Amino acid sequence: QRSRRRFTGGVFLFGFLIATILTVTxxxxxxxxxxxxxxxxxxxxxxxxxxxxxxxxxxxPTVNARTTKTRDQLSxxxxxxxxxxxxxxxxxxAAAFIETGVxxxxxxxxxxxxxxxxxxxxxxxxxxxxx
Numbered sequence: 001q002r003s004r005r006r007f008t009g010g011v012f013l014f015g016f017l018i019a020t021i022l023t024v025t026x027x028x029x030x031x032x033x034x035x036x037x038x039x040x041x042x043x044x045x046x047x048x049x050x051x052x053x054x055x056x057x058x059x060x061p062t063v064n065a066r067t068t069k070t071r072d073q074l075s076x077x078x079x080x081x082x083x084x085x086x087x088x089x090x091x092x093x094a095a096a097f098i099e100t101g102v103x104x105x106x107x108x109x110x111x112x113x114x115x116x117x118x119x120x121x122x123x124x125x126x127x128x129x130x131x
Contacts, residue, residue, distance in 0.1 A: 033059030037094045038085045044071040046082055048094045053085050064091050067098050 033056035038049050046069040051061030071079060081097075088094040 029056060030059060032056060037064060037088045037091050039082050039088070039094050039098060040085050041071060041082060042066070046070070046074070046098055048091055048098070049085075050091070053087070065095065067095070069098050 032052070034051050036050075036052060038053050038061070039046060040049060041047070042063070046067045047063050048065040048067070049061040050064040051059065053061065055061060074082065086094075086097065088097065
């Protein structure tokens with residue numbers, strides 16, 4: 001009877017650990033799938049989506065906000081960015097991009113200056129003593 005209780009307790013503990021691992025895994029996948037924002041077209045209207053661009057497992061991106069901007073109000077460069085599903089860290093960054101038509105983060109090329117700081121080589125010769 002005592003070994004039967006241990007077996008039942010062990011099975012319960014094993015089941016509990018498996019359930020915990022599955023719950024944590026599901027939660028991490030769901031958090032990742034719902035993180036981030038990107039913009040795209042829904043017909044000709046620009047919308048802000050929440051989630052990963054292609055979805056993760058059964059988690060598809062959802063419409064976070066619809067804008068009043070349409071394809072014909074945007075420049076060709078911005079249309080290309082919208083069609084490429086430009087990604088943003090927040091819905092506010094995506095909305096700012098749509099309103100201004102320019103990226104919120106401007107990446108500028110870094111200027112690098114190099115100088116040749118090699119010191120001049122000095123040679124010293126010593127004459128032999130007694131010569």
